Amino acid sequence: MTELKTNEVLLVANRITRRFGGLVANQDVNVSLERGKVHVLLGPNGAGKSTCINMLSGDLPPSDGQITFMGKDITGLSAAQRSLVGIGRSYQRTNIFPKFSVLENVRLAAQSRRQQPWRIFSKAMEQKWALDKARACIEEAGLDKKVDWISGVLSHGEQRQLEIAMVLATDAQVMLLDEPLAGMGSDESARMVEVLKRLKPTRAILLVEHDMDAVFAVADTITVMVNGLVLESGPPAQIKASAAVQQAYLGSEDSFHV
Amino acid sequence: MNTHTSLILKLAGLAILACVPLSGESFYVELIAKTLVLAIFAMSLDLLVGFTGLVSFGHAAYFGVAAYAVAQLSPKYEAASLWYVLPASVGLSALAALVVGLFVLRTKGIYFIMVTLAFAQLAFFVFHDTPLGGGSDGIYLNVKPTAEIAGWIPFELDNPAHLYYFILAMLVAVYLFLGRILQSPFGRVLVGIKSNEHRMQAMGYRTFRYKLAAFTLAGGLGGIAGFLYAVVFGFVTPELLSWHQSGNVLLMVILGGMGNLVGVIAGAFVFTGMQEVFGSWTKHWQLVMGGVIVAAVLFLPGGLAAIPGRIKRSLQGGAAND
Numbered sequence: 001m002t003e004l005k006t007n008e009v010l011l012v013a014n015r016i017t018r019r020f021g022g023l024v025a026n027q028d029v030n031v032s033l034e035r036g037k038v039h040v041l042l043g044p045n046g047a048g049k050s051t052c053i054n055m056l057s058g059d060l061p062p063s064d065g066q067i068t069f070m071g072k073d074i075t076g077l078s079a080a081q082r083s084l085v086g087i088g089r090s091y092q093r094t095n096i097f098p099k100f101s102v103l104e105n106v107r108l109a110a111q112s113r114r115q116q117p118w119r120i121f122s123k124a125m126e127q128k129w130a131l132d133k134a135r136a137c138i139e140e141a142g143l144d145k146k147v148d149w150i151s152g153v154l155s156h157g158e159q160r161q162l163e164i165a166m167v168l169a170t171d172a173q174v175m176l177l178d179e180p181l182a183g184m185g186s187d188e189s190a191r192m193v194e195v196l197k198r199l200k201p202t203r204a205i206l207l208v209e210h211d212m213d214a215v216f217a218v219a220d221t222i223t224v225m226v227n228g229l230v231l232e233s234g235p236p237a238q239i240k241a242s243a244a245v246q247q248a249y250l251g252s253e254d255s256f257h258v
Numbered sequence: 259m260n261t262h263t264s265l266i267l268k269l270a271g272l273a274i275l276a277c278v279p280l281s282g283e284s285f286y287v288e289l290i291a292k293t294l295v296l297a298i299f300a301m302s303l304d305l306l307v308g309f310t311g312l313v314s315f316g317h318a319a320y321f322g323v324a325a326y327a328v329a330q331l332s333p334k335y336e337a338a339s340l341w342y343v344l345p346a347s348v349g350l351s352a353l354a355a356l357v358v359g360l361f362v363l364r365t366k367g368i369y370f371i372m373v374t375l376a377f378a379q380l381a382f383f384v385f386h387d388t389p390l391g392g393g394s395d396g397i398y399l400n401v402k403p404t405a406e407i408a409g410w411i412p413f414e415l416d417n418p419a420h421l422y423y424f425i426l427a428m429l430v431a432v433y434l435f436l437g438r439i440l441q442s443p444f445g446r447v448l449v450g451i452k453s454n455e456h457r458m459q460a461m462g463y464r465t466f467r468y469k470l471a472a473f474t475l476a477g478g479l480g481g482i483a484g485f486l487y488a489v490v491f492g493f494v495t496p497e498l499l500s501w502h503q504s505g506n507v508l509l510m511v512i513l514g515g516m517g518n519l520v521g522v523i524a525g526a527f528v529f530t531g532m533q534e535v536f537g538s539w540t541k542h543w544q545l546v547m548g549g550v551i552v553a554a555v556l557f558l559p560g561g562l563a564a565i566p567g568r569i570k571r572s573l574q575g576g577a578a579n580d
Contacts (some may be wrong), residue, residue, distance in 0.1 A: 053495065083462035095460075097453045108450050112462040121469045124443045136527060170461055 008035045010204040018064030025051040033204035045223035057089040058082040086189030087171025090163040106134035109169035141165035157188030264307030279419040291552040297526035300510040302479035311452030316378030320351040322499030324481030325488040329397040337404040355477020386496040396495030521563025
């Protein structure tokens with residue numbers, strides 16, 4: 001593996017805007033993701049967090065603005081092309097192959113890094129490198145006891161872990177994680193936070209999350225969005241102290257646990 | 259069913275099929291030969307419908323292109339070489355599928371169904387109304403291709419038994435080929451696309467290319483069936499490309515069980531069997547057939563391929579807790 005520079009800026013979104021007809025879902029949003037840092041996107045429902053992730057991952061083309069990865073303009077790349085350069089994502093609603101085993105889900109993700117479609121007479125299950133990679137990523141995401149399970153029958157939390165394993169298997173340098181803790185019990189949440197902490201040093205992570213305990217446990221930078229606009233962006237202490245954020249989003253202490 | 263039993267059953271089925279020409283009943287030999295050809299055709303469509311999740315309603319086009327290609331590439335009163343007309347006609351089918359695929363694979367769902375149908379209708383009228391096809395009467399293939407290699411003739415397609423075994427060998431070859439492909443990384447990607455195409459894209463698979471490869475391959479394999487059909491019957495008509503033909507093969511796949519090659523072969527047998535039996539009862543056989551298919555879809559959602567599992571479960575019935 002090549003030497004990793006921490007604090008290396010990997011993904012930058014420069015004033016990205018997305019309009020749906022008359023609705024401006026994101027306006028002039030700036031995001032910068034560095035290796036070794038977790039950047040959290042906060043905001044009430046409908047603030048435009050998922051739209052923002054969708055633009056970064058290539059699922060949704062921006063109406064305006066520019067996205068660069070390691071200095072190269074990637075605004076015009078499709079989701080598949082962005083995955084190949086090193087941007088991986090998980091989804092707010094679990095998005096897996098429910099009829100496949102856990103291993104096959106992650107193996108397919110690993111296989112994507114060395115696609116040899118013309119080798120139609122080789123056997124997928126004999127590609128040791130992909131299997132080894134898949135097993136390692138499953139273990140890293142903490143799912144090693146469920147390797148041969150059909151993924152559709154896993155608990156909700158385990159399926160979220162599976163999504164993380166799939167992102168890992170694509171060697172993603174940038175991980176865009178859309179509410180990985182949503183619907184998890186406290187034990188599962190705590191385990192996932194541990195996983196995130198373990199992944200953090202070697203990757204740049206963008207996290208959309210509502211669980212405030214988790215957010216403040218892992219965040220290096222927090223960007224608060226309201227109505228498609230960035231309200232404030234900075235280190236956790238600054239966000240906690242911000243009067244604007246208090247008023248617009250956090251409101252009372254209760255809404256820390258949305 | 260474990261792999262041993264399943265292999266034994268498959269070999270037994272093959273042995274029974276291999277015995278058919280020994281009966282000497284030329285009507286049945288030709289009927290089963292035709293069914294085997296349709297089984298190859300149905301397997302080629304299953305690559306799209308059952309494995310990649312692409313419901314093509316125009317698969318007869320590639321069947322027909324190859325059938326017309328044999329008729330057109332063969333000299334009028336001489337035998338063409340099998341080793342030239344077979345690859346050429348299959349290649350033309352694959353090429354046609356490649357070109358059509360470039361357009362139709364940009365659509366999804368119901369639009370894909372309609373656009374594949376539209377292209378097949380286009381092909382139908384090309385052969386129906388242009389000098390390429392010989393009108394609604396079609397073209398005769400007066401002399402069947404010869405398998406001669408430098409003076410040596412390994413088998414003769416003129417001989418019904420030889421032709422039958424040639425078709426059976428092609429069926430086995432296509433079956434093994436598809437089975438192998440589905441185990442390959444390429445095949446896994448196709449199955450992944452069927453399950454969740456969006457997720458495949460998010461993982462870095464440019465799914466359009468994979469789907470185009472599958473569509474081309476399915477067109478070529480469908481072409482093998484079209485080639486054999488023309489050789490068996492000795493003439494081709496535009497009906498081979500009609501939407502009825504596309505619908506029939508789709509029904510064989512659904513009846514047999516999408517995504518199960520043996521099931522699909524069985525589907526072709528049950529379908530042609532019903533055509534024969536109901537056809538001998540009444541001229542309104544399509545009415546009876548329609549009823550049977552509706553019942554099959556309602557009561558046997560996995561098709562014929564789901565029957566072994568059901569039998570197994572009902573045998574275990576009382577004892578097992580599931």
